[in-house]
Amino acid sequence: MSSQQRLFELDALRGLSLLGIILMNILEFSFPYEQVNLSEVLVGSNAAILHVVTLFVIGSFYPIFAFLFGYGLRIMYDNSQRKGLNYYPLIYRRLTFLMVLGLIHGMFIFSGDILFGYALTGMIAVLFIQSKTKSLVKGALILFSLKIILLVAPFAISSLLNDPYEQINYTGIPLSTLIEYNQNGNYLEFLKVNVIESIYSIIDVIFGSAYFEYLPYILIGMTAQKLNLVRKIQQQNQAAIKWGIICLSVGYLIKLPYALDYANHSYQLISTIGGPIVAAGYILLFIAVYQYTKAARLLKVFTYLGKLSLSVYLSQSVILTFIFMGVGLGLYDKLPLYQSYAIALTLYVVQIFACYGYLKYFKLGPMEWIWRKFTYLK
Structure with a gap:
């Protein structure tokens, strides 16, 4: 596998991690996530969403x-x-x-x-x-x-x-x-x-x-x-899938108490052990699945954001600050959690299309370009 292809896969993984980042950050942008007793303020569908996000996303991206x-x-x-x-x-x-x-x-x-x-x-x-x-x-x-x-x-x-x-x-x-x-x-x-x-x-x-x-x-x-992890996974694809599934199983098991009782700070601390294990499973499975042509075509959409990850990450913060804080629309602590997540996912999808269009004309994002200039001084 050429260096260019390997970077292409890692760009896709980086784009996926940006999805996880926004699904975590939206909690802090949209309401006082760390200052309230979550079991008291979240009920019904909002509680169900946080159970799912806690298990699959928080601490694992x-x-x-x-x-x-x-x-x-x-x-x-x-x-x-x-x-x-x-x-x-x-x-x-x-x-x-x-x-x-x-x-x-x-x-x-x-x-x-x-x-x-x-x-x-x-x-x-x-x-x-x-x-x-x-x-x-x-x-x-x-x-x-x-x-x-x-x-x-x-x-x-x-x-x-x-x-x-x-x-x-x-x-x-x-x-x-x-x-x-x-x-x-x-x-x-x-x-x-x-x-x-x-x-x-x-x-x-x-x-x-x-x-x-x-x-x-x-x-x-x-x-x-x-x-050369990507090449090794390509050569031992089934082993990577097996170990990926094992990592996910062990990691989810460790995170499960916190996912069920996300207001419990003791379980939250224990969950920090399971989060990285789940992350290892995501990495192994993502790269392994990417070896299949049909899957790679679908997962390719993540590369658009991955190539512009710094610009995407910063723009997410600016946009969500405007939406939720008083300096903009002031929707902080006013929306049910499912609506906040709808906003986050919509923003992510819009960014996919924006990055796709941008990359037709430019190789580097605006922040990536400045970063590179500062690095190499030319």
């Missing part, structure tokens, strides 16, 4: 994005070696740009930004870009194990023994005030909340998430590129 990020870091390393370029100045310029962009995005548009976290973690990961595959895998497994031992187990047990449904307000802003700001506030009021939430997010990344939530999957992505 950011690892795919991190995996692909690590894969891309290794591709850039190989390309730089082939062209005789110095890798580290290139990659640190690239990651610095992404970090600054993430800070701007998080502070001024959407506090749930992931770009800053990926950029910071990428700066750590590239220090091991030349490591052997066994060392990369060992490092990822050690970090994942430490996450379970140091974070998941003690906090899950503590939450279960006390009150697993207790709501913790980290911002200090009363819920009623938060809703009022997001529904009717001007941009300065919106910014006040967004900056506070972003600061907490940045602190979390610097002191925890970078090492336990992102780095293991970026290291696995780097390993996959070194091992």
Whole structure:
């Protein structure tokens, strides 16, 4: 399989992960998802939707994005070696740009930004870009194990023994005030909340998430590129399908308690173990199914977004902020969940058509073009 074809498949996987990202982010855009007792505010069809999304989506798509990020870091390393370029100045310029962009995005548009976290973690990961595959895998497994031992187990047990449904307000802003700001506030009021939430997010990344939530999957992505995962799956398609199904079965089983009781913070912590396992299943099955011609024709639609992933991700934030926040239409906490998801899916489909039309005339998205210019300084 040629490099171009492999990238084509990974573009499709990246496009699929963007679907998962918007299905997660719409929860934070549309209502105070993290500040309320979900079992009290969601009933009927809205509750059913969240049960499904919690099982199949939440916690299972950011690892795919991190995996692909690590894969891309290794591709850039190989390309730089082939062209005789110095890798580290290139990659640190690239990651610095992404970090600054993430800070701007998080502070001024959407506090749930992931770009800053990926950029910071990428700066750590590239220090091991030349490591052997066994060392990369060992490092990822050690970090994942430490996450379970140091974070998941003690906090899950503590939450279960006390009150697993207790709501913790980290911002200090009363819920009623938060809703009022997001529904009717001007941009300065919106910014006040967004900056506070972003600061907490940045602190979390610097002191925890970078090492336990992102780095293991970026290291696995780097390993996959070194091992030429796509070619191996092509050669052992049935084995990939088998292991994909096993990963999904185990991951869903671990996530099931949280999917059934999504207001339980103890189950939420335990679910963070199952999410990445489900992500591994999605990756294996997606690439394996892509080997079939008819399936590839259908899945090709995801490549349009995958090739423009940075522009698509940022545009989703801008559009959803306008729809739900007081700086735009102010629909925050006014719509039933099924209508919010209808908006998210409609936006995603519109973006597919927009990207398809755009790629007829341009090879790079607007943000991708700027990012590339900053990386190579030409």
